[in-house]
Amino acid sequence: MAERLSAExxxxxxxxxxxxxxxxxxxxxxxxxxxKDFNEAFGFMTRAALVAEKMDHHPEWRNVYKTVEVVLSTHDAGGLTARDIELAKAMNAIAG
Ligand SMILES: C[C@H](O)[C@H](O)[C@H]1CNC2=NC(N)=NC(=O)C2=N1
Structure with a gap:
């Protein structure tokens, strides 16, 4: 199982x-x-969902119109791990 990240x-x-x-x-x-709008937000979610599923690591998220609020944590580890960082990087790349 992934280990929770140290403070440093x-x-x-x-x-x-x-x-x-x-x-x-x-x-x-x-x-x-x-x-820019709902289409862009939902397009991002669609692309991110495919990556998340491939990683077997899934976001907590909420969409309102053109905003997507994302929270990442590793439930199996009870906190933040390298898997969250990896998905956060992928999401930034997808959002462009
Ligand atoms: C069985 C399956 O691999 C696990 O439940 C995966 C699925 N997606 C997950 N996503 C997140 N964010 N944390 C997890 O611990 C996690 N575990």
Whole structure:
């Protein structure tokens, strides 16, 4: 099973994924993506969903019109792991 990231490791990892911050009150990271319109937002979710499924690592997310709020945490590990960082990077790349 993936190991939870140390304080130092997560600080360093967050530096490499623009827009992602620690979620207060739980061991997770989050980002709110804002797109041009609903089509762009849902297109992002569709592409991200395919990557997430391939990784077998799934986001917690919420879509309202052109925004997508994402929270990443590794449920099996009870907190933040390298798998979350990997998916966050992929999501940033997909969003462009
Ligand atoms: C059995 C399956 O591999 C696990 O339940 C996977 C699925 N997707 C997952 N997604 C996330 N975010 N955390 C997990 O621990 C997790 N575990």
């Amino acid at each position: 490791a997560r600080k360093q990892a967050l530096g490499g994924i623009p827009g992602w911050t620690e979620v207060s009150g739980r061991d997770a990271i989050g980002k709110t993506f804002v797109f």
